[in-house]
Structures are given as C-alpha cells and as structure tokens.
Amino acid sequence: MDLELMINSFPKLLNATVVTLKLLSLSLFFGLFIGLLFAVMRMSTNLILNKFAYGYSYLFRGTPLLVQIFIIYFGFGQIEFIRESFLWIILKEPYWCAIIAFALNTGAYTSEILRSAFETIKKGYIEAGKSLGISSKIIFYKIQIPIAIRQSLPAYGNEIILMLKGTSLASTVTLMDLTGVAKYIISTTFKPIEVFIVAGSIYLFMTFLIHNFIKFLERKYNY
Amino acid sequence: MNIFKKTIISVLASLFIMTNVYSDTIKIGTEGAYPPWNSKDASGKLIGFEVELAWTLCRYIGKQCEIVEQDWDGMIPALLMRKFDAIMAGMSITDERLKTINFSQGYADEVAQLAVMKGSDLEGMDTPSGINLSIGGGAVKKALKTIEGALAGKTVCVQTATIHQNFLDSGDVGSVNVRTYKTQDEVNLDLAAGRCDVALAAAVAFTDYAEKSGKPVVLVGPTFSGGAFGNGVGVGIRKGGSGAIGERDAQLLKDFNMAINKARKNGDISRIATKWFGFDASM
Numbered sequence: 001m002d003l004e005l006m007i008n009s010f011p012k013l014l015n016a017t018v019v020t021l022k023l024l025s026l027s028l029f030f031g032l033f034i035g036l037l038f039a040v041m042r043m044s045t046n047l048i049l050n051k052f053a054y055g056y057s058y059l060f061r062g063t064p065l066l067v068q069i070f071i072i073y074f075g076f077g078q079i080e081f082i083r084e085s086f087l088w089i090i091l092k093e094p095y096w097c098a099i100i101a102f103a104l105n106t107g108a109y110t111s112e113i114l115r116s117a118f119e120t121i122k123k124g125y126i127e128a129g130k131s132l133g134i135s136s137k138i139i140f141y142k143i144q145i146p147i148a149i150r151q152s153l154p155a156y157g158n159e160i161i162l163m164l165k166g167t168s169l170a171s172t173v174t175l176m177d178l179t180g181v182a183k184y185i186i187s188t189t190f191k192p193i194e195v196f197i198v199a200g201s202i203y204l205f206m207t208f209l210i211h212n213f214i215k216f217l218e219r220k221y222n223y
Numbered sequence: 224m225n226i227f228k229k230t231i232i233s234v235l236a237s238l239f240i241m242t243n244v245y246s247d248t249i250k251i252g253t254e255g256a257y258p259p260w261n262s263k264d265a266s267g268k269l270i271g272f273e274v275e276l277a278w279t280l281c282r283y284i285g286k287q288c289e290i291v292e293q294d295w296d297g298m299i300p301a302l303l304m305r306k307f308d309a310i311m312a313g314m315s316i317t318d319e320r321l322k323t324i325n326f327s328q329g330y331a332d333e334v335a336q337l338a339v340m341k342g343s344d345l346e347g348m349d350t351p352s353g354i355n356l357s358i359g360g361g362a363v364k365k366a367l368k369t370i371e372g373a374l375a376g377k378t379v380c381v382q383t384a385t386i387h388q389n390f391l392d393s394g395d396v397g398s399v400n401v402r403t404y405k406t407q408d409e410v411n412l413d414l415a416a417g418r419c420d421v422a423l424a425a426a427v428a429f430t431d432y433a434e435k436s437g438k439p440v441v442l443v444g445p446t447f448s449g450g451a452f453g454n455g456v457g458v459g460i461r462k463g464g465s466g467a468i469g470e471r472d473a474q475l476l477k478d479f480n481m482a483i484n485k486a487r488k489n490g491d492i493s494r495i496a497t498k499w500f501g502f503d504a505s506m
Contacts, residue, residue, distance in 0.1 A: 074409070077416035092418055094402075174402045174413075183296060184403070187384030190299040190323045 027102035035110025060108035157214030310459030329455025341439035356450025
C-alpha cells in the first residue's frame with residue numbers, strides 16, 4: 001500500500017470533486033423541473049400528454065445511463081445535420097452532453113417518485129380543501145405539493161445518491177470528474193487500489209452528507 | 224466425506240488457486256482496439272500485427288499461448304495482478320513504464336504523428352519531416368516551438384495513458400488543452416465529428432481509420448520519436464521477484480528476447496509488419 005501516493009493524490013481528487021458536484025447539482029436542478037413537469041403530465045386526463053410522459057419515463061428508466069450518454073455524445077456527434085445546427089454549440093461540449101443525459105435520466109426517475117407521492121395523498125385532504133371553498137389551484141400548491149414533497153423525500157434522497165454515483169460515467173466522455181482524475185492518476189502510477197480507495201472514500205463521504213441532510217429534512221417536515 | 228462437501232471444497236479451492244501461476248500456458252494481454260496493431264474482426268476474434276506476432280513468438284518459445292483482452296487503461300495494473308504474463312499491445316518502451324515493469328527488446332517502431340481533418344489551418348505546418356526528442360538540438364527546438372504555436376488554443380485529443388498523452392503533458396510544446404479518451408476509436412470519432420481540432424497517436428492508427436471510414440483525416444507535422452515517445456514497442460513483462468513465480472517471470476523475459484531474435488533473423492517480424500502496416504515497421 002503506497003500511503004504517500006494516497007496523500008499526494010488527495011488534493012487533486014478533491015479538486016475534481018468540484019466538477020462532480022457541479023455535474024450533480026446542475027443535473028438535479030434540471031431533473032427536478034423535468035420530473036415535476038412529467039409527473040403532472042402523468043396525472044393529466046389528457047391521453048396524449050399522459051402516454052407521452054409514460055413513454056419518456058419508460059424509455060429513460062429502461063436503458064442504462066451509460067448508453068444514454070454515449071448516444072447523446074458519440075451518437076449525435078455522427079449526425080451531419082446536428083453538427084451543422086445550432087444544437088452543436090451545446091452538444092459539442094462533453095460537459096453539456098453529460099448534463100443533458102443526467103438530467104433526462106434523473107428527470108424520468110423523479111417523475112415516477114413525484115407521481116407516486118401525489119397518488120398517496122389522501123382524497124380527504126383535497127376534499128376538505130374543496131369544502132372550505134379553496135380553489136383547486138391553491139389546493140395543488142398549498143396542499144398537494146407540500147405533502148408530495150414530504151412523501152417523496154426518502155425516495156428522492158436515494159435518487160440523489162444514485163445520481164452522485166452516476167456522475168462517475170462523465171469520465172467516459174472525457175470529463176475530468178472525480179473518477180476521471182482518479183483514472184488519470186492511475187494511468188501514470190499504475191496503482192489502482194490506492195487511488196480508488198481515496199476516490200471511493202470521497203464518494204462515500206458525499207453520500208454520508210446527502211443521506212444525513214435528507215434525514216434531517218425528513219425529521220423537520222415530519223407531521 | 225460426502226459428495227456435497229467434496230464439491231464445495233473443490234469449488235472453493237479452485238477459486239483461490241491462481242491457475243495462472245501453476246500452468247505452463249503463457250497468457251498475453253492485448254487491447255484489441257488499436258488497429259492495425261491489435262483489433263478485432265467482425266466476429267470478435269482478435270486480429271492484427273501483434274496477435275499474429277504473438278503466435279509466432281510462442282512457436283519459437285515452444286509453449287502454449289493464450290491471448291486475452293484487456294482495456295488499455297488497466298493494462299499494466301492487470302499485468303501486475305497476474306491476469307496475464309505479458310503485454311503485447313503497441314506499448315512503447317518508456318522510462319516511466321520501466322520503473323514499474325520490464326520490457327523485452329523492441330520488436331517494432333511506433334511512429335507518432337499529429338492528425339487533423341482536411342481543411343484545418345494546421346495543414347502545411349512548416350516542420351522537418353521527423354524529429355527525435357532524444358537527440359534534441361536547434362532544429363528540434365525550433366520544430367517544437369512551431370508545434371507549440373500551432374496547438375495553442377486548440378483541443379488536442381489522445382488516448383489516455385499513452386506516450387502521446389505523456390508528450391503533451393510534458394510541457395515540451397507548452398501548455399496544451401488535452402482531452403483524453405479511453406480508446407483510439409473514440410479519439411477518431413471525435414476528430415471526425417469536430418470536437419477535436421487535432422489528435423496525436425501512431426500514424427498508422429489514423430491512416431487505418433481514414434482508409435476504413437473514408438473520412439478525410441490527414442497527417443500533419445513531423446513524425447515523433449525518442450524522449451517521451453520511448454524506444455520502440457516491446458513485450459511488457461513483470462519484473463522478476465523472488466521465489467518460483469519471480470523466476471518464471473525472469474525466464475519469460477529471456478524466452479521472449481530469444482524468440483524476438485529468432486523471428487527477426489528469419490524475417491517473420493518484417494513479413495507480418497508489412498502485411499498489417501503496409502510497410503516494414505520491424506526493429
């Protein structure tokens with residue numbers, strides 16, 4: 001075990017963690033909007049909206065994240081008219097390709113989490129609101145959404161952790177995230193065990209923080 | 224002891240015994256993704272210069288061989304972990320790698336060169352046709368300066384953990400915006416897609432891709448050798464340690480050196496190289 005290498009690689013890996021966290025936070029930010037939008041579409045009585053949202057979540061939950069990244073990065077890069085369109089400004093950059101793939105992927109899962117959370121809301125709450133003469137818009141924002149958020153916290157916490165680990169796939173499209181830099185250090189030192197132990201510990205620590213933050217929120221919004 | 228127990232014990236035993244250590248078969252690791260050095264045909268069979276050469280060398284050594292596939296970025300760690308006994312994967316002999324593993328004598332020369340898509344402003348770069356970094360001198364310095372200027376502000380793509388990446392990271396051509404890929408195939412794809420302004424690899428890797436894909440990839444600048452580019456491609460073997468396993472590794476190095484001598488003398492290396500590269504890259 002090369003302890004010196006572990007200590008020397010730690011600051012480099014910590015720097016790379018910033019990239020990982022940026023990827024994670026941006027993906028979750030866009031993913032939450034996508035998830036909310038598609039969850040509402042799933043609950044809509046409009047058959048087209050409903051089926052479209054169902055198909056979206058089916059497609060993105062049914063294929064590996066790695067395949068999705070490769071299609072967006074290498075796949076779209078092969079198509080001539082995409083390369084010549086304005087889309088190429090964004091798709092040319094590995095960074096945005098990764099964020100698009102992550103956001104679409106986590107969006108699909110988030111929509112399912114939110115949909116099931118909405119469905120667990122007891123009809124009585126909504127009826128109570130209606131009997132008090134509150135408009136359905138206000139019922140949605142003030143009753144349904146807060147309850148749904150609370151209900152979905154444990155599952156969404158899991159999704160954040162899964163997504164954190166998913167960002168390691170960004171290294172396959174040339175991004176120097178935590179895993180990317182770990183691989184780079186290994187490529188010059190040929191010592192995978194030491195470097196991956198340090199990188200793994202950083203992932204573990206981040207998971208620890210996320211896990212406890214979600215637990216804290218769960219306690220805070222317990223009722 | 225009943226049969227059930229016996230089965231369990233033998234299964235467990237087989238898990239812990241490294242068959243590799245005791246068997247007489249030489250396992251050779253290759254990437255299978257660096258044509259024409261080593262690659263796979265449509266049916267998934269390993270082919271290429273080094274695959275054919277490996278079988279030839281094995282015949283001279285007189286032992287059974289098995290060629291196994293291994294991702295490039297895990298090649299040396301896998302050798303050290305005894306997943307196989309020797310590397311034949313277009314791996315150049317460099318000082319950096321010699322700190323960790325041994326190499327046989329070189330069997331082929333890898334000529335590295337920059338590549339761009341036709342129409343790039345890097346075409347017609349004014350440099351000598353080849354530079355040797357080990358020799359150095361005014362002409363080499365001047366060429367490196369020219370390349371430094373040409374690469375400034377460009378995205379330069381290479382396969383990870385290669386001599387090409389080492390060269391770009393070495394500072395010889397200033398601070399370069401390097402992007403690394405897991406395989407050479409991916410470098411080629413992104414060069415053709417326009418995500419890479421320029422790429423660096425074995426010249427034959429680009430000409431092979433241009434020929435097979437029909438994409439207008441052109442080589443520019445000088446051919447590189449020496450320095451970070453190492454001294455030819457050799458067979459990578461573990462440094463012999465103590466005990467029976469260490470002796471086996473030391474013997475393997477001798478065997479490979481002997482086999483390369485014989486293959487060179489009999490013209491096998493030249494013949495196989497010409498078949499796969501179109502020219503004699505043997506050394």
